[in-house]
Amino acid sequence: MTERITKSMAKNIYYGGGMFALLIFIALTFDTVQQIPKRSNEGQMTPSVVAGKALWEKNDCVGCHTIVGEGAYYAPELMNVFDRRGAGDEMGFKAYMQGWMAAQPLNEPGRRKMPQFNLTPAEVDNLSDFLIWTSKINANDWPPTIEG
Amino acid sequence: MKYTSQMVAKPYFIFALILLAGEILFGILMGIQYLYGDFLFPLIPFNVLRMVHTNLLIVMILFGFMGATYYLIPEEAERELWSPKLAIVTFWVFVVAGVATILGYLFVPYATLTELTFNNLLPTMGREFLEQPLPTKVGIVLVVVSYLINVMMTVLKGRRTVITTVLITGLVGLAVFFLFAFYVPDNLVMDKFLWWFTVHLWVEATWELIMGAILAFVLIKVTGVDREHIDKWLYLIIAMTMVSGILGTGHHFFYMGAPEYWLWIGSISSAVEPLPFFLMILFAFSMSRDRKIQHDNEIALTWAKGTAVMSFLGAGVWGFMHTLAPINYYTHGTQLTAAHGHLSFYGAYIMVIFTVISYAMPILRGRPHGNCAKAQSLELKSFWMMNIGMVGLTLALTAAGIVQIMDLRVGTDLVGFMDSLESTRTIYFTRLGFGVLVFAGLLTYFASFFVKEEA
Numbered sequence: 268m269t270e271r272i273t274k275s276m277a278k279n280i281y282y283g284g285g286m287f288a289l290l291i292f293i294a295l296t297f298d299t300v301q302q303i304p305k306r307s308n309e310g311q312m313t314p315s316v317v318a319g320k321a322l323w324e325k326n327d328c329v330g331c332h333t334i335v336g337e338g339a340y341y342a343p344e345l346m347n348v349f350d351r352r353g354a355g356d357e358m359g360f361k362a363y364m365q366g367w368m369a370a371q372p373l374n375e376p377g378r379r380k381m382p383q384f385n386l387t388p389a390e391v392d393n394l395s396d397f398l399i400w401t402s403k404i405n406a407n408d409w410p411p412t413i414e415g
Numbered sequence: 416m417k418y419t420s421q422m423v424a425k426p427y428f429i430f431a432l433i434l435l436a437g438e439i440l441f442g443i444l445m446g447i448q449y450l451y452g453d454f455l456f457p458l459i460p461f462n463v464l465r466m467v468h469t470n471l472l473i474v475m476i477l478f479g480f481m482g483a484t485y486y487l488i489p490e491e492a493e494r495e496l497w498s499p500k501l502a503i504v505t506f507w508v509f510v511v512a513g514v515a516t517i518l519g520y521l522f523v524p525y526a527t528l529t530e531l532t533f534n535n536l537l538p539t540m541g542r543e544f545l546e547q548p549l550p551t552k553v554g555i556v557l558v559v560v561s562y563l564i565n566v567m568m569t570v571l572k573g574r575r576t577v578i579t580t581v582l583i584t585g586l587v588g589l590a591v592f593f594l595f596a597f598y599v600p601d602n603l604v605m606d607k608f609l610w611w612f613t614v615h616l617w618v619e620a621t622w623e624l625i626m627g628a629i630l631a632f633v634l635i636k637v638t639g640v641d642r643e644h645i646d647k648w649l650y651l652i653i654a655m656t657m658v659s660g661i662l663g664t665g666h667h668f669f670y671m672g673a674p675e676y677w678l679w680i681g682s683i684s685s686a687v688e689p690l691p692f693f694l695m696i697l698f699a700f701s702m703s704r705d706r707k708i709q710h711d712n713e714i715a716l717t718w719a720k721g722t723a724v725m726s727f728l729g730a731g732v733w734g735f736m737h738t739l740a741p742i743n744y745y746t747h748g749t750q751l752t753a754a755h756g757h758l759s760f761y762g763a764y765i766m767v768i769f770t771v772i773s774y775a776m777p778i779l780r781g782r783p784h785g786n787c788a789k790a791q792s793l794e795l796k797s798f799w800m801m802n803i804g805m806v807g808l809t810l811a812l813t814a815a816g817i818v819q820i821m822d823l824r825v826g827t828d829l830v831g832f833m834d835s836l837e838s839t840r841t842i843y844f845t846r847l848g849f850g851v852l853v854f855a856g857l858l859t860y861f862a863s864f865f866v867k868e869e870a
Contacts, residue, residue: 274643277650285657288684292661295680299608302674307604317601324541324599325534327525330462335671336748337607338543341449341461343832344748372457378833379452382460384526397603404604407678409670411745414831415824 306405318390319397326384335406341379344415349402351413357399364395416778418489420496425779426506427482428772432861434475434513435765439854441468446847450840459521466520466546472760473544474513477555479768480625481505481562484582486775487632488566492573497565505561512554516547538599542610545596552596559590577646578628578635581653585624592616604672611667618760619730620660623691626726626767627652630719633774634699637716639708648698652691659687666738670747678740685738689731692723692763699723712785714794715774721798722766725805729758733809745824751816758809761801769798769860782868790866797863800856807849815842 303309323329328345329338335346352367353360368391372380386394416422445464448454455464489496496502519528525541532548534540539549547555563586570579595612631649635642665681699720710716733755737746746752773794777785785791822835830838 272647272651274647274650277647277654281650281654281657284654285661288658288661292664295665295676299668299673299677300605303602303604303608303672306674307602307672309602312602320601320603320606321538324538325526325529327462327466327541327546329541329543330465330525330546331460333748335603335607337671338748339462339465340748340750340753341465377452379448379836380456380460382457401603404672406670406672407675409744409747411824412829414822414829415748415820 308400308403311400311403313396313400315393315396316400319393319395319400322386322390322394323397331381334401335404336409342381344410345398346401346404346406347410347413347415349399353399357395360399361392361395364398365391368394416783418495420499420502421486421489421775422779423496423499423502423506424482424486424775426503427478427485428776428779430506430510431475431478431482431768432772434471434478436854436857436861437517438468438471438475439850439857441471443847443850443854446843446850449843450847463520463525466525467517469544470516470520470546474509476622476760476764476768477559478509479764479771480586480622480629483629483632483768483771483775484562484566484586486771486779487582487629488569488579491576491579491632492570494569494573497568497572501561501565505558505565508554509558512551512558516551519548520546537597539597542599542606544614545610556590556593559586559593563587563590576642577649578632581624581631581649582628585621585628588621588624589617592621607671608668608673611664615664615667616661618764619663619688620656622764623656623660624653626722626763627656627695629767629771630695630699630722633715633719633770634702636774637708637710637712637719638702638706639710640702640705641707645702648694648702652694652698655687655691655694659684659690663688663738666740666743669740669743682738682740686735688738689727689735692727692731695723696727710785712774712777712791714791714798715770715785717795717798718766718770718773721802722762722770725762725766725802726759727762728806729755729760729762729809733758733813745820746816749816749819750812751820754809754812754816757812758805761805776864786863787866787868789869790863793866794860794863797856797860800859801853802856804849804851804853804856807852808846811842811846811849815839815846818842 331339331342333340333344336344349360352363365388368384368386371383441464444455445461445468448456448461448464485496485502523531528548529540532550534549537549539552540546566586567583570583592613595609598609600606600609627649631645634640635645662680662684665677666685667681668677669681700723703716703720737743737751737755786794818839819835822830822838823832
């Protein structure tokens with residue numbers, strides 16, 4: 268099939284096709300950027316949520332966990348941890364998180380370990396607020412279950 | 416070697432290979448920690464091992480690309496490199512920055528590292544693959560810019576070929592898209608959306624241009640096929656790369672908070688993504704069949720063909736496996752992604768670097784006809800060890816991903832993440848075994864450098 272295609276045709280497909288794809292991509296990027304605040308409930312992004320995200324990054328949580336399906340695969344997904352461990356109860360989830368973060372690393376030989384990050388109770392609350400906010404993102408019905 | 420300035424490629428190649436050894440070694444350590452959670456804990460937690468593993472990979476590929484460029488640009492442009500001195504200075508700056516960063520990861524707790532490196536002034540750290548402290552990120556920009564200037568000045572004053580144009584397009588894209596690494600929005604969804612502009616548009620667009628250019632260069636040299644013919648193939652391959660790869664970014668926007676239309680756009684475009692890799696197979700094998708010369712460096716051609724096949728498997732087949740939105744709904748964020756990541760990075764980028772090193776290194780060492788038969792046969796052994804090892808560990812990770820999906824995401828009788836690990840233990844042992852085989856293959860490859868030439 269390639270005998271019928273000349274070098275200049277191939278060159279035109281490259282420049283034309285590449286430009287076309289790039290323009291559509293840029294247009295859709297603008298639209299997506301406009302839609303994200305609504306889909307992620309940006310209005311509910313309190314200072315505590317923002318502080319929680321900064322702590323998430325500062326401690327490289329994504330180096331073991333996934334969040335909204337991205338990250339490492341060493342430890343559980345955390346977009347649905349609020350539904351999994353808090354069952355929709357914010358106060359209950361925050362109390363659980365205080366206990367959980369303080370208990371690390373668990374003394375269970377052979378089990379994968381989470382380090383002790385020495386966060387203050389206020390910082391753990393920030394992290395909880397961040398995870399609660401994350402659980403409400405409209406990610407097209409993902410994750411499939413509260414375990415996944 | 417036609418131009419003395421091509422010699423600057425040598426330290427880049429050697430250092431890339433050293434980094435690769437480190438990368439695989441840390442991969443093996445992670446493989447052990449996967450099975451024994453107490454291994455190296457709390458000395459080196461998993462996230463640190465992983466950071467070292469992935470960052471070494473990225474830097475190794477950049478060193479490889481730079482070495483390849485410095486080797487091929489003078490020959491393509493038909494003149495000496497604009498500034499060999501700058502290339503050597505850049506090399507040392509990059510080495511020092513890279514080594515300091517890795518030592519920082521290993522010996523300073525990450526949270527402390529963020530404080531020491533002014534992350535509070537401009538937060539950029541703690542995102543997958545872009546964990547580097549701010550000074551390192553700035554260093555990468557400086558290194559890449561000086562490298563780009565050097566390459567462009569050489570080409571501007573010399574002969575322009577399709578290979579140099581494609582290569583430079585890829586390099587400029589690499590530099591531009593890295594700038595997104597400096598912007599971290601407070602909104603996690605926006606953050607993820609823009610993060611992919613660096614990550615996806617590097618590995619599934621701009622890097623593919625660089626890879627195509629390197630492969631085309633080596634094929635011209637070892638097959639003697641007419642340049643016009645190779646140029647046409649190169650254009651066709653990168654045309655398909657651009658058409659599928661740019662909008663293919665959409666396959667990362669299915670389930671992370673972006674609008675629904677990406678489900679369609681991402682699925683359709685990325686269904687085409689295997690095509691450029693398939694064309695690469697046709698390209699490498701038909702050039703090899705129609706070759707005009709019988710180059711004594713046979714192993715370089717073997718690597719070139721291997722690159723085409725393995726990148727098709729890793730990026731094409733393993734990518735397609737989970738790129739359609741209804742399937743990705745179940746596979747998103749599982750070991751299946753890790754399987755695809757391993758084989759595609761190896762097949763496309765590490766192998767193209769092996770290809771150019773296998774071709775150029777003997778010449779840089781004063782052996783224009785390639786290494787002796789004995790060295791080449793040892794290198795062929797390492798080729799098979801590494802390929803079999805990578806396919807084996809990819810199959811193991813795929814199996815682990817399938818178990819994970821069935822346990823956590825399908826049906827009503829769900830198993831939690833930590834409990835599901837019990838059923839994948841044997842699989843992770845297998846994965847580790849194949850990882851060790853890859854490392855043994857790399858050591859064999861190193862050994863082939865030290866085979867004495869027959870007098």
